[in-house]
Amino acid sequence: MPMIRETIVTTANAAGDLHIAPLGLIRDDGGWIIAPFHPSRTLDNLRSVPFAVANYTDDVRVFAGCLTGRNDWPTVASEAVPVRRLAETLAHAELAVSRIVEHPERPRFQCRIVHRAAHRGFEGFNRAQAAVIEAAILSSRLHMLPREKVEREIAYLAIAVNKTAGSAEQEAWEWLMAKIEAYYADAERAKK
Numbered sequence: 001m002p003m004i005r006e007t008i009v010t011t012a013n014a015a016g017d018l019h020i021a022p023l024g025l026i027r028d029d030g031g032w033i034i035a036p037f038h039p040s041r042t043l044d045n046l047r048s049v050p051f052a053v054a055n056y057t058d059d060v061r062v063f064a065g066c067l068t069g070r071n072d073w074p075t076v077a078s079e080a081v082p083v084r085r086l087a088e089t090l091a092h093a094e095l096a097v098s099r100i101v102e103h104p105e106r107p108r109f110q111c112r113i114v115h116r117a118a119h120r121g122f123e124g125f126n127r128a129q130a131a132v133i134e135a136a137i138l139s140s141r142l143h144m145l146p147r148e149k150v151e152r153e154i155a156y157l158a159i160a161v162n163k164t165a166g167s168a169e170q171e172a173w174e175w176l177m178a179k180i181e182a183y184y185a186d187a188e189r190a191k192k
């Protein structure tokens, strides 16, 4: 199995508009593969501006925020690519697309690292952060997953959040729970 890192990927379109999205980067011989499902803005952007930044952040509000309409996170210019990066990260890597492996549903953009920098130290694992990332992934797949599975997994993840969350993790969790509740409330209304 390939090793995957959950990061915040920034990309830009030809007009320079920035897009911020959580994506799992697949490790590839010292570089990374970005594999966005079709259709997505990340995919369109990578085709027109073949650069990206992998933003390594432990602020899980960015993950939950991007999935709940909160996309306005502070950014700064990058060193070596024409795509801005998140201002607040532990580290980041600036990426240039070196090859595209086409696929109708999920093309793969092989990227080499052209610049990397560390900004803050890693301060240990936090279970609530991991739980928020899992809940964020669940919340992006509600249309594909049985409701019973989603509710069972959320109930389990909530244990780590209740035991170990700081205020950022708590806030991120609440955004995701509101999204999931709204999704099922809409589904119930549509049935009536």
Ligand SMILES: Cc1cc2nc3c(=O)[nH]c(=O)nc-3n(C[C@H](O)[C@H](O)[C@H](O)COP(=O)(O)O)c2cc1C
Binding pocket: 006, 007, 020, 021, 022, 023, 024, 025, 035, 036, 037, 038, 039, 040, 041, 042, 043, 063, 067, 133, 136, 137, 140
């Ligand atoms: C932790 C995490 C990892 C994700 N990884 C991927 C991925 O590898 N590919 C993908 O297409 N979507 C992934 N998603 C879902 C995207 O973030 C989401 O669908 C996003 O809106 C992509 O579409 P966009 O580029 O149009 O914003 C992930 C979501 C989360 C929370």
